[in-house]
Amino acid sequence: MSLEVACKPELEQDQTTVLVVEDEVLIRLMIADALRSQGITVIEASNGEEAMHVLQSAVPVQLLLTDIRMPSAVDGLALAHAARAARPALKLIVASSHEANDEVTNLADAYFSKPYELNAIVNRVKSLLKEAQHGGQ
Amino acid sequence: MADSDAELAELAGTILVVEDEVLIRLVIAQYLRECGYRVIEAVHADEALLVLRKSELEIDVVFTDVEMPGSMDGFALSQWVRSNRPGVDVILAGSVGRAVQAASELCDEGNHVPKPYDAKGVHDRIRRLLASRRPGKRDLQSTLESASLGGPVQ
Numbered sequence: 001m002s003l004e005v006a007c008k009p010e011l012e013q014d015q016t017t018v019l020v021v022e023d024e025v026l027i028r029l030m031i032a033d034a035l036r037s038q039g040i041t042v043i044e045a046s047n048g049e050e051a052m053h054v055l056q057s058a059v060p061v062q063l064l065l066t067d068i069r070m071p072s073a074v075d076g077l078a079l080a081h082a083a084r085a086a087r088p089a090l091k092l093i094v095a096s097s098h099e100a101n102d103e104v105t106n107l108a109d110a111y112f113s114k115p116y117e118l119n120a121i122v123n124r125v126k127s128l129l130k131e132a133q134h135g136g137q
Numbered sequence: 138m139a140d141s142d143a144e145l146a147e148l149a150g151t152i153l154v155v156e157d158e159v160l161i162r163l164v165i166a167q168y169l170r171e172c173g174y175r176v177i178e179a180v181h182a183d184e185a186l187l188v189l190r191k192s193e194l195e196i197d198v199v200f201t202d203v204e205m206p207g208s209m210d211g212f213a214l215s216q217w218v219r220s221n222r223p224g225v226d227v228i229l230a231g232s233v234g235r236a237v238q239a240a241s242e243l244c245d246e247g248n249h250v251p252k253p254y255d256a257k258g259v260h261d262r263i264r265r266l267l268a269s270r271r272p273g274k275r276d277l278q279s280t281l282e283s284a285s286l287g288g289p290v291q
Contacts (some may be wrong), residue, residue, distance in 0.1 A: 025179055025180075025184040025187050025188060026187060026188070026191070028178075029177055029178075029188070032178075041167075043163050044162075044163070044166075044178045045159055046159075046180040046184070050159040050180070053159050053160060054159060054160070054163070057160060059160075059163070
């Protein structure tokens with residue numbers, strides 16, 4: 001599916017916020033731009049600690065997209081566990097340059113190994129947001 | 138609508154927001170996006186430099202905090218921009234009056250805002266700055282109004 005296929009008619013705008021956690025700024029920018037081009041609101045965090053600040057605030061987030069390896073005290077796995085505990089309905093996509101282990105696959109709604117296809121991430125985000133809007137877990 | 142969105146983004150320009158506090162950064166970045174700007178976010182000067190060194194990424198204004206972790210603060214980032222991206226304007230935000238005053242000497246007259254700042258004030262500063270650079274282009278506010286995007290987000 002092309003990125004030109006807009007998700008705006010498919011997704012309610014006030015329920016489409018994705019928290020993107022990625023420590024490499026240019027990769028983060030590329031992912032955020034691709035999601036914003038689909039009408040999705042994106043909050044950017046550069047590490048797990050920043051993401052925790054967002055998740056501990058009142059800011060609504062429907063989906064967390066996080067890298068596993070990050071140079072901070074809270075890596076992606078710890079963040080995923082904390083996010084699941086704090087916001088059980090949150091959709092979760094994990095990306096890593098390593099193979100997913102059982103812990104990751106059991107925790108996440110989707111897993112992508114790096115390098116990943118940007119279109120694939122965007123499409124998975126859109127399908128999970130649709131699930132979230134319809135109350136799917 | 139897509140055409141007017143694209144026109145607005147082109148008229149409004151691209152702002153690189155450099156702020157290490159995520160909840161402050163997301164508020165000002167989101168506000169500026171709703172005003173029609175393309176916003177690129179950087180957590181500190183080191184990230185900002187990675188963006189600024191990409192010449193294909195067109196940046197109009199760097200809006201940066203003064204005090205940040207990393208290899209350089211907002212002053213040093215301003216100096217780097219002046220030397221390496223001379224077409225890019227810099228607005229500094231800082232809570233220390235004397236430091237901000239000193240920083241203003243690095244920038245155009247008045248290109249600093251005291252912290253805490255309100256998002257509308259930042260938008261006004263950016264809009265005036267870009268309007269002064271682009272006399273041939275329509276005033277952003279009139280563009281926003283003609284596009285029926287409404288007033289500033291409070």
